[in-house]
Amino acid sequence: MTTTPDRAQTLPAAAPAPAPAPPAAGEFKPLTIGPMQVWPPVVLAPMAGITNAPFRTLCREQSGGKGLYVSEMITTRALVERNAKTMQLIHFDPSEKPRSVQLYGVDPATVGKAVRMIADENLADHIDLNFGCPVPKVTRKGGGSALPYKRNLLREILREAVAGAGGLPVTMKMRKGINDEHLTYLDAGRIGAEEGVSAIALHGRTAAQHYGGTADWSAIARLRESVPAEVPVLGNGDIWAAGDALRMMRETGCDGVVVGRGCLGRPWLFKDLVAVFEGESDYARPSFADVSRAMLRHAELLGQWMGDETRGVVDFRKHVAWYTKGFSVGSELRVRLANAGSLAELADLLSQVGQEQLWPASADGPRGRTSGNGRVVLPEGWLDDPYDCALPGVEAEMDTSGG
Numbered sequence: 001m002t003t004t005p006d007r008a009q010t011l012p013a014a015a016p017a018p019a020p021a022p023p024a025a026g027e028f029k030p031l032t033i034g035p036m037q038v039w040p041p042v043v044l045a046p047m048a049g050i051t052n053a054p055f056r057t058l059c060r061e062q063s064g065g066k067g068l069y070v071s072e073m074i075t076t077r078a079l080v081e082r083n084a085k086t087m088q089l090i091h092f093d094p095s096e097k098p099r100s101v102q103l104y105g106v107d108p109a110t111v112g113k114a115v116r117m118i119a120d121e122n123l124a125d126h127i128d129l130n131f132g133c134p135v136p137k138v139t140r141k142g143g144g145s146a147l148p149y150k151r152n153l154l155r156e157i158l159r160e161a162v163a164g165a166g167g168l169p170v171t172m173k174m175r176k177g178i179n180d181e182h183l184t185y186l187d188a189g190r191i192g193a194e195e196g197v198s199a200i201a202l203h204g205r206t207a208a209q210h211y212g213g214t215a216d217w218s219a220i221a222r223l224r225e226s227v228p229a230e231v232p233v234l235g236n237g238d239i240w241a242a243g244d245a246l247r248m249m250r251e252t253g254c255d256g257v258v259v260g261r262g263c264l265g266r267p268w269l270f271k272d273l274v275a276v277f278e279g280e281s282d283y284a285r286p287s288f289a290d291v292s293r294a295m296l297r298h299a300e301l302l303g304q305w306m307g308d309e310t311r312g313v314v315d316f317r318k319h320v321a322w323y324t325k326g327f328s329v330g331s332e333l334r335v336r337l338a339n340a341g342s343l344a345e346l347a348d349l350l351s352q353v354g355q356e357q358l359w360p361a362s363a364d365g366p367r368g369r370t371s372g373n374g375r376v377v378l379p380e381g382w383l384d385d386p387y388d389c390a391l392p393g394v395e396a397e398m399d400t401s402g403g
Contacts, residue, residue, distance in 0.1 A: 020243040022279040028249065031232055031256040033126060034169025034198040036068070036098055040277035041256030042245065042270070043201070044069040044263065045236060046102040046128065046173075049318070053093050054301035058294065059263065060096070062284075063270035068100055073130050076105030076114035090123055098125035102173070104133070105157065106143045112160035119166035129161060131174040131188065134207040136377040145175040145207035146378055148188040152389040158195035169198035173236070173258070176219050178376050179208035182383065189223050193231045200227060201234035201258050207376045211261070211369040214238060221252040234258050240365055242272035242283065261368035265322025267294065288327050289355040295323050296347055303343070313340055326363030329353050 031041035044051060044059055044067065056069040071089060078086040092099040101124040105111040111129075118124050131154070133144030148154050161170050172192050177183035185202055192200050202223050204215035215237025224233040235248045236258035245257045263269040268284035275282055286294070298319060303312025320338045329337070333352060340346040 020246045020276065022281075023246070023277060028277060029255075031068075031199075031234075033068075033171060033232065034167075036126060036169065038068045038256070039066055040274055041234075041249075042067040042273045042277070043234060043256060043258045044270070045258045045260035046070045046073055046130070047260055048072055049315075050264070052089065052302075052305065053091065053096075054298060054305050055267070056096065057093060057301060058267040058298055059270045062268045063274050065095075065097075066274050067270055068098065068126070069096070070100040070102050070128055071124075073102050073104045073133065074114075076103050076107075076110045079103070079114045079117060080110060092124070100124065100126040100128065102128040102130050103161075104130040104138070104143060106141065106147060106153075108153070108156040108160040111157050112164045115161045115164040115168075115170070116166070119164065119168050125168065127161065127165060127168055127170045128201075129157070129170065129172045131172055132201075132203050134175065134210050134376070139207060140377040140379065142379045142382060146178060146376065146382065148174055148184040149178055149182060149382065149386055150388060151184075151187055151191060152387050154188060155191050155195060156389065158192060158197060162196040170196075171199040171201065172197050173201040173203070175203045176206045176216065178378070178383075179206050185219060185223055186226055189227045189233075193227050197231065199232040199234060199255075201236055203258075204235065204237040208374055210371060212371050217248055217252050220248070220254050224253045224255075232256060236260065238262075238366075240367070242269065242276035245273055246276055261366070264367045265319055265325060266363075266367070267298075285359040287355065287359065288353055288357040291323055291327070292350040292353070292355065295319070295350060296343065299346055300343060309343055310341060313342055313346055316346075322367055324353075325367065326360035327353065327357050 028041060031038040044056065049072070051070060051072050059069055074086055074090055079090065090101055101118065103111065103114055105114065115127055118127060130144060131148050135144070138144035139146040158172065174185060174188050176185045189200050200223070202220050204217055204219050205213070217235065220233065220235040227233055232255035234256045235252055235254040239245050239248065239257055239259045240262045248254065248257055259269065268286060272283045299313050299316040302315050303309040306312050306315065317338050324334060324337070333349065337346070337349050340349055
């Protein structure tokens with residue numbers, strides 16, 4: 001049975017958000033990461049299962065190619081072993097310049113091998129190291145946001161990476177710490193600067209917060225004050241609209257922003273970010289017809305990238321709720337959209353939604369995960385000695401990429 005949305009419940013268009021004060025002349029500068037000049041100073045955060053080549057393409061198209069777009073997390077062990085899935089994830093479209101890849105690893109030697117492989121085989125132009133992932137399957141191995149607690153191990157990994165990069169810029173992304181009792185970001189930032197990283201990004205939450213609560217932008221300001229001025233500091237957390245990026249930079253003094261969940265189902269946020277940094281106020285307020293076209297293009301790109309239309313549409317299913325947030329779709333039709341098995345079926349289902357709907361107010365604001373877990377799963381005895389450099393074990397080197 002065909003389900004049509006209840007037109008009486010169609011939400012009105014949202015009034016445009018108040019425009020932030022436009023940037024003063026020279027207020028913001030391009031972000032310098034090694035030889036790269038990034039304008040506007042905006043970076044797409046690596047997100048597992050999200051920031052693959054198709055999604056990066058959508059975001060770059062919206063921004064006119066401006067900004068920096070980072071790959072999904074690539075596991076160093078899987079890269080060194082040339083795992084088939086990993087080699088696909090590290091593949092960049094010829095139009096992607098610069099090519100930015102994020103690596104995860106806990107063994108300095110393996111990280112060094114992976115970085116040298118990237119440099120020697122010209123696989124990327126920029127390498128970011130993941131010290132911020134809070135998910136249990138990563139932290140229980142001593143990786144992600146757990147690793148900076150081991151100061152000497154962090155230093156060894158950074159030293160190996162910078163030494164093996166062959167001139168490619170190496171950056172690091174981290175959280176405030178494991179929890180409020182075990183904050184690591186100031187020590188980690190100092191170590192990163194001493195070991196020659198080209199930039200440091202800080203998510204203003206601890207691992208225990210996961211994605212709950214409000215990001216602590218004051219921590220970003222403290223990191224900026226404590227790190228040498230020549231090392232750029234990027235802020236991450238709660239960039240839900242373009243104006244938030246200006247506000248973060250003005251409040252913290254950071255050199256750029258990293259945008260994650262704010263662009264889920266909303267790649268045109270990068271168009272808005274370019275506009276706000278260039279003093280414009282023509283923000284994207286797409287109708288559902290525009291959103292439908294973006295959804296179909298996203299699913300099609302995934303199918304092309306995976307080499308199978310059905311696999312692409314199935315992978316796209318997780319994006320449906322983000323794209324349709326706030327629009328009057330109807331619960332039954334929303335479920336059917338999230339279970340579409342082909343582009344034709346997806347297109348037919350989308351055509352049953354009121355295409356004339358304007359951008360609703362309820363589509364703005366937080367997106368994606370917003371919960372905290374309050375507990376971080378760590379290797380046994382991990383907190384006993386912050387300077388112990390013993391590796392968590394061979395099993396800690398995950399053999400799959402993408403989170």
